[in-house]
Amino acid sequence: MKTIRVKTSRPYDVIIKERFKELGKYVGAISSAKKIAVVTDENVYPLYYDELADELGGFSLYPVIIGSGEKYKSVDSFLKIIDFCAENEFSREDAILALGGGVIGDVAGFAAACYLRGIDLIQCPTTLLSAIDSSVGGKTGVDLKQGKNMLGAFYQPSLTFINTLCINTLNKREIASGTGEGIKYAYISGNIKKEDFLPENRDDFIFKCVELKSEIVSKDERDFGVRKILNLGHTIGHAVEVLSGYSLSHGECVVKGINAIIDLSADFYGFSEEKKQKMKEFLRGFDCKINFSVEDILNQIKADKKRRGDKIDLILLKDVGKPEIVTFSESEITERLYAVIGKSI
Numbered sequence: 500m501k502t503i504r505v506k507t508s509r510p511y512d513v514i515i516k517e518r519f520k521e522l523g524k525y526v527g528a529i530s531s532a533k534k535i536a537v538v539t540d541e542n543v544y545p546l547y548y549d550e551l552a553d554e555l556g557g558f559s560l561y562p563v564i565i566g567s568g569e570k571y572k573s574v575d576s577f578l579k580i581i582d583f584c585a586e587n588e589f590s591r592e593d594a595i596l597a598l599g600g601g602v603i604g605d606v607a608g609f610a611a612a613c614y615l616r617g618i619d620l621i622q623c624p625t626t627l628l629s630a631i632d633s634s635v636g637g638k639t640g641v642d643l644k645q646g647k648n649m650l651g652a653f654y655q656p657s658l659t660f661i662n663t664l665c666i667n668t669l670n671k672r673e674i675a676s677g678t679g680e681g682i683k684y685a686y687i688s689g690n691i692k693k694e695d696f697l698p699e700n701r702d703d704f705i706f707k708c709v710e711l712k713s714e715i716v717s718k719d720e721r722d723f724g725v726r727k728i729l730n731l732g733h734t735i736g737h738a739v740e741v742l743s744g745y746s747l748s749h750g751e752c753v754v755k756g757i758n759a760i761i762d763l764s765a766d767f768y769g770f771s772e773e774k775k776q777k778m779k780e781f782l783r784g785f786d787c788k789i790n791f792s793v794e795d796i797l798n799q800i801k802a803d804k805k806r807r808g809d810k811i812d813l814i815l816l817k818d819v820g821k822p823e824i825v826t827f828s829e830s831e832i833t834e835r836l837y838a839v840i841g842k843s844i
C-alpha cells in the first residue's frame with residue numbers, strides 16, 4: 500500500500516492498494532457520513548459494487564447507476580444524483596462516493612460540490628485514466644452541448660482510494676486511453692521512462708503519476724499558474740474529442756494533441772528533425788493523425804474555457820521534462836496550426 504498526501508486548501512490522502520480492503524476504515528476516519536450515495540455506471544456496477552459494499556458494512560449505501568460513456572457526463576446525470584440525494588434526505592454529514600472512470604468521478608464530484616453547498620466526496624477510480632489523473636486535483640463538472648467541461652467546480656475529494664486491481668478488467672482500448680493520458684506525465688516530468696508503462700510496473704506508474712499531479716495541484720489548486728502544464732496536449736485534444744462526437748476516447752485525443760504540440764514546439768523553438776523524432780518516442784504505436792480541418796479545430800479552440808479574450812495559452816515542450824506555458828494570439832495560433840495539423844509522425 501502507498502499513500503500520497505495532496506496538500507491543497509483541504510488536504511487529503513490518496514491511498515493506492517490492491518482491493519478495497521479497509522476502505523470503510525479510511526472513510527470513517529475522514530467523514531461522519533451515515534449514508535453514502537455510491538455513484539457508478541452500468542458496466543462498473545456488476546463488476547465492483549458488491550466488493551466495495553462488503554468493505555463499507557458500517558454505512559447505509561445507496562447505489563445510483565448511470566449510463567456509461569462521455570454522453571452521460573451531462574447535466575441530466577448531475578440532476579439525477581442531486582434528486583436522488585434530496586429524495587433520500589441526505590444531510591450535509593452524508594457523502595457521495597464515485598465508483599468508476601473519469602466520467603463518473605467528474606459528474607459525481609460536481610454533484611458533491613453542489614448538493615447542500617458541498618458534501619464529502621470519495622473518489623474510487625476504476626480506470627487507468629481516472630486513477631492517474633481525474634480522481635486527484637478536484638476538477639469536477641459536466642459537458643454542455645457548446646463544449647466539454649463547461650459547467651463545473653473545483654472541489655477536492657476528502658479521500659481518493661485506488662484499487663489497482665480494477666484496471667485488470669479494462670479492455671485494451673481503455674488501457675490505451677489511460678496510457679495516452681499517462682504519456683502527458685512522461686513529457687512533463689522527464690523522470691518517467693518507457694518501461695514504466697509496462698503492465699508489470701503499473702502500480703509504480705500510478706504512484707509516480709499521482710505523486711506528480713499532487714505536487715502540481717498542491718502548488719496551484721485553481722489552475723492560475725503551474726497547473727496549466729497538466730493541460731499539455733489538451734487544448735487540441737479536447738477539440739478533436741468534441742469533433743469526433745466522443746467516438747475517440749479522451750486519452751486517444753490527448754496523444755494526438757501532444758503529437759501536434761511537439762510539431763508546434765519544433766516549429767516555435769526551431770528543433771532539428773532528429774530532436775523532434777526523438778521526442779516522439781513515447782508516441783510510437785499510437786495513432787497520432789488528426790482527421791479534422793484546421794478551421795474546425797480552431798472553432799473548437801475558440802470555445803475553450805481556458806481562452807482569455809483573443810489570447811490562448813498553449814503548453815509547449817522545450818524538451819522532454821521541460822514544458823513551457825506560451826501565450827498566443829488567435830492569428831498566431833491559426834498560422835502555427837496550419838503549419839502542423841494533418842501531418843502524422
Ligand SMILES: NC(=O)c1ccc[n+]([C@@H]2O[C@H](COP(=O)([O-])OP(=O)(O)OC[C@H]3O[C@@H](n4cnc5c(N)ncnc54)[C@H](O)[C@@H]3O)[C@@H](O)[C@H]2O)c1
Binds near residue numbers: 602666676
Ligand atoms: N477531472 C479531471 O481532472 C480529469 C482529468 C482527465 C480526464 N478527465 C475526464 O475523464 C473522462 C474520461 O475518463 P475515463 O477514460 O475513465 O472514461 P469513462 O469513465 O467513460 O470509462 C471508460 C469506460 O470504461 C468502463 N469502465 C470503467 N471502469 C472499468 C473497469 N474497471 N473494468 C471494465 N470497464 C470499466 C466504463 O463503463 C466506460 O465504458 C473524460 O470525461 C475526461 O474529460 C477529467
